[in-house]
Amino acid sequence: MAILSVSNLSKSYKKHLVLDEIELTIDGPGIWALVGPNGTGKTTFLNVITNILPADSGTVEMLGKSNKDPSIFKQVSFLQDNSILFDYLTGYDHLKYVCDVNQIPKTRVQEVAEYVGMENYLHKLVGNYSLGMKQHLLLAMSLVNHPKLLFLDEPLNGLDPTSSILMRKILRELADQGTTILLSSHNLAEIDRVTKQILFLKDGKLIEKDLSEHEITFYHFIVSNQTKAMELLSDKYETDNIPNGLKVQLSNHQLNTVIDLFKEHQIDIFDIEKEVTGSEKLYQEIFEVGEES
Template identity: 55%
Template sequence: MILSVEGIQKSYGKEKVLHGVSIRIHQPEIVALVGPNGSGKSTLLGIVTNLISPDHGKVKILNRTNKDPEIFRYVSFMQDNSVLYDYLTGYDHLQFIGDVQGISKGQILSAAERVGMESYLHKKVGKYSLGMKQHLLLTMAIVNEPKLLILDEPLNGLDPTSAIRVRKLLLELNREGTAIILSSHNLSEIDRVTSHILFLKNGQLIEEDLSLHEKVAYELTVQEPEKVIGVLSAAGIEAEHEKENQLIVSLGDASLSQLFKQLSTHEVKVLNIEKKVIGSEERYQMIFGKKEEIL
């Protein structure tokens, strides 16, 4: 067992943030933690890493209590850049970790190269951009080659090129045997690395394998959408009126050619068609409502 979280409860004053949350990760995989701001994601991650004490419940990592300091030789938690010191260089931060955990200079340089920050490794952090700070935080998190890697918004402030590189790195680390918990509001990036999602709502987890929900649908723009819904329904093709002249069409067992044949037979003019994949963003909206709540 890589991670066992059992019955975690946490309140701040009269506000109950977590209501008996449980998580189990048995093998190296990437798991996404998703929820609106204020839903308790950071509190939960803080409890897992023993930075916050729960009111009730327990956490075990690699079958040992998370209160055992030795366990953090095998666990890393990437937090926000408030943990960085402007007057130190990136290398100074990494060397401190190396001194504490007995990590060689070669291992430090290798981690920096994997993230892509070797060119500014010896600059003071006060001169870093937000993206450079994110690179340093990630390098600090992977330098000890952890068995469990916990990341809180790792893509924050990254340009598209850096985001792609980080995504590839996470997939590489996972293939190498690292379990990863990824908290992020970037749902499109989550879909690229995992289908295992933990939605945190009202202090409770809704655990889903999105591969069970994932399906391809088509967004059609047509005239007289209500008429078209009836035409498709008669052919066993599911269609929903989304907005104005747009329909969401799920083919089921039908093919795309059968769809167009049915539309052509009834002289339906398709003004536009776009392919849609139902993923974490759509499931988020189904669970939480407005997408804006995640920001």
């Protein structure tokens, strides 16, 4: 049984076709990222598969049930935009409501609040929450029912670095525990950190890509003589100046060659940091976006 099965799914607004006979099957746990420029229909896609918006045609099944059956939300959650929250209620009120409707004991409220790190402001009015606090609450609401399938619409929006790290940690933990996660995001660097399975939404169609096949590794070197190091590498490798050092695109075996080269020319290496990327390159290829000059 597929966890998520989307077949022939179409949706248009007036004459504008947003989703065009989309097919998608996700069989097991893991994290999938839904990527596309603004206005391509990422939120519409998530709204249609969760039946918040009716599809023009096609079928969606989650965990063996049609998306039209509201009981799927006992095992499925959807983290939506923070505008859905009631400003005049507290975080606790929201979580208790989700517990009540799911017939889950209210002890889960405290549990999930602690898990996402919002216990300190649980009893404050949502109207006084920052953007990041709202994202925490939305995440907590979507975790109340221990979902097997979790949809997240721009979950990393408005998060400070600490919250981003926590969010990534939670998503990885959930995936490890067997949850299937489909998240939409603009933040390609964040996507690189949480998943290698990307769904690009272009012209109403989904393009599935495995990032591990398109990975690019950069090494950041902090060296004693940046100018000389640049001269040595710029002819052979793609190299860029960064504050106090160089950013060089290398494969693993090329790293040792570069280290040997620096030693040979008496350039001291103070620090090396690895950065793996790929979604941005793929994004540029798929959406035909040129490099900024």
